Amino acid sequence: MKMTKFTHSCVRFEQGGHVLVLDPGTFSEVETALKDADAILVTHEHADHLDRPRVLAAMQEQPSLELHAPAGLAALLRAEAGPDLADRIHDVEPNTSFTVAGFGIQSFGGQHALIHPLIPVVANIGYLVEGRVYHPGDSFVVPNGLRPRTVLVPVHAPWSKAGEVIDFVIATGAERAYPIHEGLLNERGLGMVEGHVTRFGKVYGTEFRHLDAGETVDL
Numbered sequence: 001m002k003m004t005k006f007t008h009s010c011v012r013f014e015q016g017g018h019v020l021v022l023d024p025g026t027f028s029e030v031e032t033a034l035k036d037a038d039a040i041l042v043t044h045e046h047a048d049h050l051d052r053p054r055v056l057a058a059m060q061e062q063p064s065l066e067l068h069a070p071a072g073l074a075a076l077l078r079a080e081a082g083p084d085l086a087d088r089i090h091d092v093e094p095n096t097s098f099t100v101a102g103f104g105i106q107s108f109g110g111q112h113a114l115i116h117p118l119i120p121v122v123a124n125i126g127y128l129v130e131g132r133v134y135h136p137g138d139s140f141v142v143p144n145g146l147r148p149r150t151v152l153v154p155v156h157a158p159w160s161k162a163g164e165v166i167d168f169v170i171a172t173g174a175e176r177a178y179p180i181h182e183g184l185l186n187e188r189g190l191g192m193v194e195g196h197v198t199r200f201g202k203v204y205g206t207e208f209r210h211l212d213a214g215e216t217v218d219l
Contacts (some may be wrong), residue, residue, distance in 0.1 A: 001013055001015040001129075001130060001132070001218070001219045002014045002015070002216055002217070002218055002219070003178075003217055003219050004014065004033075004214065004215070004216040005178065005180070005210070005211040005213060005215055005217075006028045006029045006032070006033050006214065007025040007027050007029060007038050007180065007183055007213040008023075008025055008048055008180065008183035009022070009025060009043075009049055009135075009137070009152075009154070009180045009181050009183075010022065010023050010027075011023070011152065012134065013038070013112060013129055014125075015102070015103065015130070016102055018038050018101045018102040018103065019036055019037040019038050019039075019094070019101070020040075020041065020100060021033050021039070021040050022041045022042075022043070022109060022127060022129075022135050023041075023042060023043055023049040023050065023135070023137070024040065024051060025046070025048040025049040025050055025190075026047045026048055026051045027183040028051070029214075030054040030055065030058070031049060031054065031058065032041070034058045034062070036062075037065055037131065038065065038066070038100075038102075039066045039100045039101040039103075039115050040066070040067040040068065041068050041092075041105070041127050041135075041171065042067065042068070042073065043124055043125055043126065043127065043135065044073065044112055044122055044124040044137055044138055045070075045072075045073045045122055045123075046112075046122070046138065048071075049137065050069075050184065050189070053175065055067070055187070056077070056081050056085065056171065059081070059088060059123065060084070066088045066090065066100070066101070067088060067089045067090065067166055068090045068091075068092050068100060069090075069091070070091075070123035070124070070125050071091040071093060071123070072122075073123065074091045074092070075091075077089050080085070090127055092107055094107050094108060094110040094125055095110075097107065103106070103130055105127055105129060106127070106128040106131070107125045107126070107127060107128075108125070108126040108127075108136075108141055108143050108144070109124055109125055109126045109129065109136070109137070109139050110123060110124070110125065111124055111139065112138045112139060113139045113159040113160065113214065114159060115158050115159045124137045124138050124139050126139060126141050126143070128146075128148055130217055131146075131191065132148060133148060133149070133150045133151075133152065134148040134151045134152065135149070136151075136152070136168075137153045138154065138157060140154075140157065140160070140164060140168040140171075142168070142171045143172070147172065147173045147174060148172060148174050149174060149175050149176070149219075150176050150177070150178065150219055151168075151172045151174040151177045151178075151206075152178055153168065153177050153178065153179055153181075153208070154167060154168075154181075155179045155180070155185070155190065155193045155196060156185045156190070156193055157181055158184075158190065159201070162192075162193055162196055163194065166196055169197055169201050169204070169206055169208070170200065170204045170206075171205070172206075173205070173206070174206050175207065176207045176208070176209065177201060177207070178205050178208075178209060178210075178211050179194060179197075179207070179208075179210060181210070182183065196210065
């Protein structure tokens with residue numbers, strides 16, 4: 001299975017002639033990520049994880065492209081997209097297992113991390129792809145009952161601090177980790193956070209590696 005990272009939280013998986021994309025948001029190269037894609041998984045409704053106009057446009061252009069999202073978001077998208085696309089937009093509940101475009105998926109969590117008590121909390125689902133790669137969306141929820149081989153780490157967000165990022169990496173116990181959710185950091189800030197994660201990850205057995213937008217790795 002190949003994974004290509006795009007800017008911020010968007011990643012693309014390719015395996016056996018199938019393509020699965022997670023979180024094609026406004027900071028990301030949406031059209032490139034969705035080229036010839038079979039399915040989209042969305043962790044939550046925030047625009048940096050789902051660029052609604054561009055994603056719905058891609059679904060119009062690619063008649064086989066399906067989208068899976070938390071139930072409330074999926075309902076909103078069906079209403080917005082209209083009858084032509086509604087039957088290709090599907091609900092996802094937390095703590096379930098299903099198959100999307102040939103990829104085995106497990107869902108975890110259910111709630112976005114708290115930003116501030118005055119900012120409403122939205123639904124957020126983390127996805128484990130093929131039992132190997134975990135994308136938590138905007139949360140530090142750790143998959144229960146298993147250790148993913150690879151974890152995608154939200155290295156910076158309005159809802160986190162560096163210590164929580166480090167603790168998340170330690171708690172997952174993954175063999176390797178790659179960054180996501182770095183779109184608000186400049187090079188100095190990113191280097192600092194990734195330096196901490198690299199150092200502490202190594203102590204606890206996780207190899208952290210930086211990926212540039214557009215870079216592909218074998219998993």
